[in-house]
Amino acid sequence: MIKSWKVLSLAWIVMIGMAHSTHAQSLKKVSLEDVFKKGTFSQKSVYGINWMKDGQFYSSQVERNGAPAVLKINVSTGAEAGVLLDGRALGVSFSSYSFNADESKALIATDVESIYRRSSKGVFYVVDMATGQKQQLMNGEKISYATLSPDNDKVAFVKENNLYMVELASNKLTQITKDGEWNKIINGAADWVYEEEFSMAQAFKWSPDGKKIAFIRFDETQVPEFNMQIWGSLYPQDYKFKYPKAGEKNALVSIHVYDLVNGKTQKVDVGSETDIYLPRIYWTKDANQLAFIRLNRLQNQLDLFHANAISGESKLIISETSKTYVDLDYNDDLQYLSDGKTFIRTSEQDGFKHIYHHNLDGSLIRQITTGNWEVTAMVGVDEKARKLYFISTEASPLERNFYVINLDGKGKKILTPSKGTHTINMSPDHKFFIDYYSTTDTPVKVTFNESSGKEIKVLEDNQALKERLSGFALGKKEFFTFPTVDGSMLNGYIIKPADFDPNKKYPVLMYVYGGPGSQNVLNSWGGTRDFWHQQLAAEGIIVACVDNRGTGARGRDFKHSTYANLGKLETIDQIEGAKYFAKMPFVDPARIGIWGWSYGGYMSSLALMKGNDVFKTAIAVAPVTTWRYYDTIYTERYLQTPQLNAAGYDDNSPITNVNMLKGNFLLIHGTGDDNVHFQNSVDLVNALISADKQFETFYYPNRNHGISGGNTTWHLYTQMTDFLKRKL
Incomplete structure (x- = not known):
């Protein structure tokens, strides 16, 4: 019995080995057609998610019956609760959408045309959510960065380098700036180099009460032009645009505030030095107080200012210097808290990017996160619960995990312990978050979670892709x-x-x-x-x-x-x-x-x-x-x-x-x-x-x-x- 069992076992092992060899040979090799023609390895995800104001629903853009639609999704069940925007009914094949604060209006864009990496222009409509009626802006002319006012009754946008505003009820158009000109003056939109290197295209912001618009003006008159030839016609066309190469002149930048009540524009004091960068403007919780960041030409000094939006007077709040450079990306999480007295920011001043809590005058309350690891994203601040949510490399530089910590710097907890990379979309009330999670071996898995980290529902697991992958010989x-x-x-x-x-x-x-x-x-x-x-x-x-x-x-x-x-x-x-x-x-x-x-x-x-x-x-x-x-x-x-x-x-x-x-x-x-x-x-x-x-x-x-x-x-x-x- 023992001998025959050994013989059978050996035969079984040989058979298994042959089966494995046969299986390996049966797996397909990855081909160029698979990668670039067939989309064999394309993964699915969940796109266009916007959290709704009551915290019980979120909206998501999908294709339905050959037209775009925005669905209302129940947070707790994941079930569809209605159609918010129907492209077929509206007669608009929109590619993007946004709601105003009270969700009474939606802004949709169609026929969007890319300009550079982040800039674009398109045809915009405002949709009244109660009646379903749509209102076309600028008679269908292409405009950029259309943005609803916080008080819901106006839209600001940029057209041909000038800043405009339209009152929705009367359709009254106000041209806020009139000196905009191609390759000379830009109002409310970034120039090429700001767009590329400071990750900004729109350069204007509504005040919290909707009564003012702050904007950046670029005077690129002295910036050298770069010329590219566009091929394809009998005589190739020249395309000339302003591009400041290293050591050459930059655009002269300034900050202005337009007051809708009196129709006047106030210039903000940004200092006497003109060879500077003004890469960010923010509104504090005070509708009359603007904040902005100033960088010197060598970018080894970053200054945060607060400015009076009425008088234009400014005050230095924080100044950070370096023997090398101060990276704007590591100082780009500024958030003013609703107490009107403090703000949160990030900085790598201690050698790693971390989160800091300051009084409004700039004085430090405390450094909230510490350690030889980096905060890669500040996700949200729950002021009522005194908690802060962020993504960091604490587990490993090769990982990205989601954490919560108290504003006093205590009680840090990991919310996504799975090894890999987590990208987070958190609800404004900080009760839920959507986790986009992947590893080198696993395509993105999208889950709906409670703020404690508990998974409620899987929105996308890419199971079909996993099954396809199982048929390929992959290293x-x-x-x-x-x-x-x-x-x-x-x-x-x-x-x-x-x-x-x-x-x-x-x-x-x-x-x-x-x-x-x-x-x-x-x-x-x-x-x-x-x-x-x-x-x-x-x-x-x-x-x-x-x-x-x-x-x-x-x-x-x-x-x-x-x-x-x-x-x-x-x-x-x-x-x-x-x-x-x-x-x-x-x-x-x-x-x-x-x-x-x-x-x-x-x-x-x-x-x-x-x-x-x-x-x-x-x-x-x-x-x-x-x-x-x-x-x-x-x-x-x-x-x-x-x-x-x-x-x-x-x-x-x-x-x-x-x-x-x-x-x-x-x-x-x-x-x-x-x-x-x-x-x-x-x-x-x-x-x-x-x-x-x-x-x-x-x-x-x-x-x-x-x-x-x-x-x-x-x-x-x-x-x-x-x-x-x-x-x-």
């Missing part, structure tokens, strides 16, 4: 750390082929971005680019990534280590990463490549040049090739001006280092890139020709920095895949 994203030359531990990941054989020698393709404060190594679900990497892994290429010094979620000192020398330490770390992989027994050290986009294209170019003994191949997509060609706000924050730090601009420019190129280089750019101009690649090509270096290059006519539209994405990634197969 697992494995995280690791390794020490770079100064002893700093760097985070990375590696994706091996699903049929990985440790006895084989594989090529490695490193993926890099690497810019200040960025992060690629994160325990979250990836997008299209991640699945392209899976496709490469299916072709036998190991894909890896290293977050170099200067990247985010590791504290101020780690992030600021690259200050005044962009490219130097980052390139060293990528080269060290390549050496780390080269020592692995299953890696072919003669076939290591690197690719990146934008800052990543800058990095991949430099890495191939400075690391020519380690890297064989590089792809650079839309790269910065000299920081002299990039904009003032971003570049000078990290490098100062070219006049003050010429070596910081030139020593680590790929153009300066072309003589070091040895390997295979593919350079790709869109000619219509308004961000990282095609000029960067043109001048690098010239330098490579002068240095007698052979390379491959490809340009995409009229495509912007994202290089997309129509068949473009498919063409781009097919081209890069073919290049890697040939050269790596």
